[in-house]
Amino acid sequence: MAFLEAQKLVKEYNRRGKTFRAVDDIDFTIEPGDFVMIEGESGSGKTTFLNLLTGLTDPTSGAVIIDGRSLKETGDKEISKIRNQKIKYIPQGESLLSALTVRENILFPFTIGGLERPSEERLLEVSDKLGITDLLDEYPSDLSGGEMRRATIARAVINKPSLIIADEPTGSLDSANTFKVMEIFRDIASEGTAVIVVTHQKETLGYATRVLEMDQGSLKEVV
Amino acid sequence: MSAFNESFRFGIRNIRKRPYRSFCLVLAAVIGSYALFVGLALKASLNNGIGRMQERMGADLMIVPESSEIEARNILLTGEPEFFYMDVAVATAAAEIEGVECATSQFYFTSLSSDCCSTRVQLIAFDPDTDFVIGPWIDERVTSDVSNGSVIIGSEVTPLSNGKVKFYGNEYSVAGKLGETATGLDHSVFMSRDTMHGILNDAKDKGYQFLNPEDDGAWVSTVLLRVSDDADITAVEKEIYNRAGGIRFIETDKLISDVAVKLGSVENIINVTLTVLLVFSFLTMILFFSVIFHERKKEFAVLRILGTSSRRICFFSLTEGITIGAAGGIIGLVLGILTVFPFNHYIENSLDVPYLMPSVAAVILYGMIGVLVTTLFGSLSSFLSTLSLAHAETYYTMRTGE
Incomplete structure (x- = not known):
């Protein structure tokens, strides 16, 4: 059974009195263990699509169904709970909380969700893989862009969620770290987590089990 | 958590x-x-x-010498020590007017802010036999007799370290301290006319003469009146003025409303x-x-x-x-x-x-x-x-x- 399903998903925006479709009638499903990569030009609707999948943006029409439940019929509290426990979203840009250390940032979703924190071993295992163990007690303001990005990825993967959605996660990373992150995503997918990655880096497409292309709001299968 | x-x-x-x-x-x-x-x-x-x-005023009307209204207000409102006198006949005349329920007189003089005195305060002598203003207020806190040379101090007056107050070279024991009134009377010291007579003599010896102590009984500083409810206070004032000129009236209600x-x-x-x-x-x-x-x-x-x-x-x-x-x-x-x-x-x-x-x-x-x-x-x-x-x-x- 698909963990996430998008049915005839449409998102329209109004720009200077004209309506345009950022996401145009997309049907999409992802199952546990899938590693889907989405490529496409800037402005093709990729980020809007990801925001629709995570319930951060409401669709104009269509539905997103997660674990058999339509987000349309789910309240904010419940959608927030799903984002906290089942879906980890890595947005574009920096998304660490400036008042917290890297360690606290990684563990923050457990704090707000009232969940049992992962063990120190798990924290160190993920931190080691991403090369941020020495930075755990630093504040985001003391980190470089690449270090912040890796800390954000650590926050997403630490509890092996049902779905990871990453919007250009390796944009600010060098190629060595880019491949390291892709390996982490592939490993976590092999353990049953569904992974969706939006990327412009064609050299990483080989890690995916499926590659899709977004073009003017429409999604089509490439591989 | x-x-x-x-x-x-x-x-x-x-x-x-x-x-x-x-x-x-x-x-x-x-x-x-x-x-x-x-x-x-x-x-x-x-x-x-x-x-x-308002609570502490007690009197409806205060008679003061014609030229001393401001000084009298200062005593009541700010505690600025003042002295002024008028003939005791005013008190006698006022007490006889129809509509006056009670009348009592007070005598004001001051201490000095020099070595001879604790501090410069308003000294007020009152007549315990006719008093209706200070008495009820004294009764709340003071039990000992004030006629034997001791004094009662206002809430803002601080005695010497030995618990006494000193005026013109002599020390006087403090019979009690009054509760706060929020008026100038908090900075005053109260005594009987006998005690006043002794202090005036001491002051004269030191070169400060308010009045000749030998005839201090002929003068008062103010006459305080309580007027019956059915009396017309303006008519009472007029009648008193007719009998004793050179005086000014301070109506308590007016004073309070001014304040x-x-x-x-x-x-x-x-x-x-x-x-x-x-x-x-x-x-x-x-x-x-x-x-x-x-x-x-x-x-x-x-x-x-x-x-x-x-x-x-x-x-x-x-x-x-x-x-x-x-x-x-x-x-x-x-x-x-x-x-x-x-x-x-x-x-x-x-x-x-x-x-x-x-x-x-x-x-x-x-x-x-x-x-x-x-x-x-x-x-x-x-x-x-x-x-x-x-x-x-x-x-x-x-x-x-x-």
């Missing part, structure tokens, strides 16, 4: 992370709380003052200042929270992405607002207490109206009101500033926050 603890901890971390802005917010709350506490305490002190003055007018002006100034400062405090907090939260748009978007509900985000910012409002409120209260209590006398002298500090319970209440109001300001301004952000589409909040 409970939601409250977690929100509180996160709020404190955010406050500490932005010390300058947090300081400005706390300062705005301090101004609000300080203004509210000091304003309420001042207003209560003024109202207590006039209330107690009330002055007090009303002071209260208006306090009200306007208080309102301006409270509005300033609230608007500053709203402005700062709006700016801070606007700059933290991205942070709110991240919180949404991590699974924080809109309601929870409001709760986070509410915690910051409450913490800042309460902290500023408490600091403002402490500063208010450090202003109102140590500078009590300075304020009283500056305002030049009856002034009586409120009770401890009232002070606690005003303090609580101050802290509650600024906490409310903090929570309301943070809540209003967050409301639009918490419900905005996360994608746009994230993009515009970058």
Whole structure:
């Protein structure tokens, strides 16, 4: 059974009195263990699509169904709970909380969700893989862009969620770290987590089990 | 960890992370709380003052020498020591007028602020046989006899270290200290006419002569009257004036209403200042929270992405607002207490109206009101500033926050 399903998903925006479709009638499903990569030009609707999948943006029409439940019929509290426990979203840009250390940032979703924190071993295992163990007690303001990005990825993967959605996660990373992150995503997918990655880096497409292309709001299968 | 603890901890971390802005917010709350506490305490002190003055006046009418009305008012209102005299016949004449229920006279003179005296105060001799003004008030606190050379001191008079007071070289034991009246009488010393006679002799020996002590019985400073309810006070005044000219009448009600007018002006100034400062405090907090939260748009978007509900985000910012409002409120209260209590006398002298500090319970209440109001300001301004952000589409909040 698909963990996430998008049915005839449409998102329209109004720009200077004209309506345009950022996401145009997309049907999409992802199952546990899938590693889907989405490529496409800037402005093709990729980020809007990801925001629709995570319930951060409401669709104009269509539905997103997660674990058999339509987000349309789910309240904010419940959608927030799903984002906290089942879906980890890595947005574009920096998304660490400036008042917290890297360690606290990684563990923050457990704090707000009232969940049992992962063990120190798990924290160190993920931190080691991403090369941020020495930075755990630093504040985001003391980190470089690449270090912040890796800390954000650590926050997403630490509890092996049902779905990871990453919007250009390796944009600010060098190629060595880019491949390291892709390996982490592939490993976590092999353990049953569904992974969706939006990327412009064609050299990483080989890690995916499926590659899709977004073009003017429409999604089509490439591989 | 409970939601409250977690929100509180996160709020404190955010406050500490932005010390300058947090300081400005706390300062705005301090101004609000300080203004509210000091304003309420001042207003209560003024109202207590006039209330107690009304209670303590006792007489309906005060007769003074024609040229001494201002001096008499000064004695009552500010405690500025004065002396003036008129013929004792005024007292006799006034007591005989129809409609006068009680009449008693008082004799005013002063001590000096030199080595011979404890301090410069108003000395008031009264007649215990006819007195109806000071007596009931003395009875509340003083039990020993005042006719044997001892004196009663007003609440603001401080005796020497041996517990006595010294006038013109002689020390007098203190039979008791009166409760606060919020009038100039708090700075006065009361005695019988026998004791007065001895002090006048001592003063004469030192070269200070108010009147010849040998005929001090022929003079009085003021005659205090209580007029029956059905009597026309203006007619009584007219009748007394016809029998004893060269006098002036001070009606207690008029005196109090004059004070009330002055007090009303002071209260208006306090009200306007208080309102301006409270509005300033609230608007500053709203402005700062709006700016801070606007700059933290991205942070709110991240919180949404991590699974924080809109309601929870409001709760986070509410915690910051409450913490800042309460902290500023408490600091403002402490500063208010450090202003109102140590500078009590300075304020009283500056305002030049009856002034009586409120009770401890009232002070606690005003303090609580101050802290509650600024906490409310903090929570309301943070809540209003967050409301639009918490419900905005996360994608746009994230993009515009970058």
